[in-house]
Amino acid sequence: MPRKIAERQDAIPALGEVFREYGFLGSSLTEISQRTGLGKGSLYHFFPNGKKEMAEAVLDDVTNWFRDNVFSTLLSSNKPEDGIQNMFEAVDRYFHSGKRVCLVGAFALDDTRDRFEARIRTYFCAWTDALTTALKRKGFSDQDATETAEEIIVSIQGALVLARSKQDPQVFTRALKRLRRHITAGS
Amino acid sequence: MPRKIAERQDAIPALGEVFREYGFLGSSLTEISQRTGLGKGSLYHFFPNGKKEMAEAVLDDVTNWFRDNVFSTLLSSNKPEDGIQNMFEAVDRYFHSGKRVCLVGAFALDDTRDRFEARIRTYFCAWTDALTTALKRKGFSDQDATETAEEIIVSIQGALVLARSKQDPQVFTRALKRLRRHITAGS
DNA sequence: TATATGCTGTACTGATCAGTACAAATCACG
DNA sequence: CGTGATTTGTACTGATCAGTACAGCATATA
Numbered sequence A, B: 001m002p003r004k005i006a007e008r009q010d011a012i013p014a015l016g017e018v019f020r021e022y023g024f025l026g027s028s029l030t031e032i033s034q035r036t037g038l039g040k041g042s043l044y045h046f047f048p049n050g051k052k053e054m055a056e057a058v059l060d061d062v063t064n065w066f067r068d069n070v071f072s073t074l075l076s077s078n079k080p081e082d083g084i085q086n087m088f089e090a091v092d093r094y095f096h097s098g099k100r101v102c103l104v105g106a107f108a109l110d111d112t113r114d115r116f117e118a119r120i121r122t123y124f125c126a127w128t129d130a131l132t133t134a135l136k137r138k139g140f141s142d143q144d145a146t147e148t149a150e151e152i153i154v155s156i157q158g159a160l161v162l163a164r165s166k167q168d169p170q171v172f173t174r175a176l177k178r179l180r181r182h183i184t185a186g187s
Numbered sequence C: 001t002a003t004a005t006g007c008t009g010t011a012c013t014g015a016t017c018a019g020t021a022c023a024a025a026t027c028a029c030g
Numbered sequence D: 001c002g003t004g005a006t007t008t009g010t011a012c013t014g015a016t017c018a019g020t021a022c023a024g025c026a027t028a029t030a
Helices: A008-026 A029-036 A040-046 A050-076 A080-094 A103-109 A117-137 A142-166 A170-184 B008-026 B029-036 B040-046 B050-076 B080-094 B103-109 B117-137 B142-166 B170-184
Strands: none
Touching: A008 A029, A008 A040, A008 A050, A008 A103, A008 B008, A029 A040, A029 A050, A050 A080, A050 A103, A050 A117, A080 A117, A080 A170, A103 A117, A103 A142, A103 B103, A103 B142, A117 A142, A117 B142, A142 A170, A142 B103, A142 B117, A142 B142, A142 B170, A170 B142, B008 B029, B008 B040, B008 B050, B008 B103, B029 B040, B029 B050, B050 B080, B050 B103, B050 B117, B080 B117, B080 B170, B103 B117, B103 B142, B117 B142, B142 B170
């Protein structure tokens, strides 16, 4: 009875949405089973180490998406402005203009962080480093590039928290707009 | 056998720390019982509606603390600069210079938000409103005050997320420093 | 059409969950 | 010293949890 869902990879988007909605602890295998359309048998066939392995796969998928769609462009683009511009567009798309939370940030806030420490740190460090590099190439001093990169990622994460808290996605789009302006203006 | 712990209020700080550490769903009554020193009997005596009522009490306590230590000064201070300065000091103290997460923000990120929707919104709206008021009195235009208040709260929340993600509290103190500078400089 | 492989559903395990019931213990107050 | 309200520990409930075991089905290859 091979492949109702052909690949383990096909389950990952649904897994991500479940973890985003309920957190790691709150995501029961029953819910996961329903949302992925995979029975327990299949789930443990694809993810022998259970829920932890599912979450790791999702975190890896998130990081890979950002690597391919954000970090690589920040690092490679001839014109650093284009890389940064692309980042804001990709981020806006990825977080559904403020209607979707950051899974990595959400995992970081409670003791779930301790289970996925390395992956969480990797995600944010890779982002910080790529953005810092782009800003330096844009003419920022080392110090200034580091500070500004941190400021931008801080604002994106905070805007996601506040948008969800107030149930007002525009908090997020306003924050992105401010950041774009902040970059193009001096400093 | 009245009062081993004299007041329901005495349990709230410990409750807050448990919820901060494990989230709402992850906080088991066993853990809560150990950390507060109260058996199940006592817990359900003080909080007849169980875990939900405990979390509500903690959220109310947080909001009251901010009302008394942050919002009131923002609204009442003769010199708005003093109110804002006091806010930064209080926030730095409250979040232990980046080593403590925001419980309200943490609750907002997953489906826990839906259980405490009103309280979460109240907390952030009260903060936004008080800060906007102070900025207007400091001479900011309506538009500018609203935008800047949102920017500050976004940055504080994001800095808490990123500090915990990278396990580097200085992310938070750097963000506060930037915000102070941002306020005192023009814009 | 046989066989091996890979996928799936179902039934189960023991642990833990939130919440309840209640009797015993303690103190305030008379 | 006794009575009554308040606080507490303990034992219990039924539900749900993550994870396991395994039989059986479907398909690809031969």
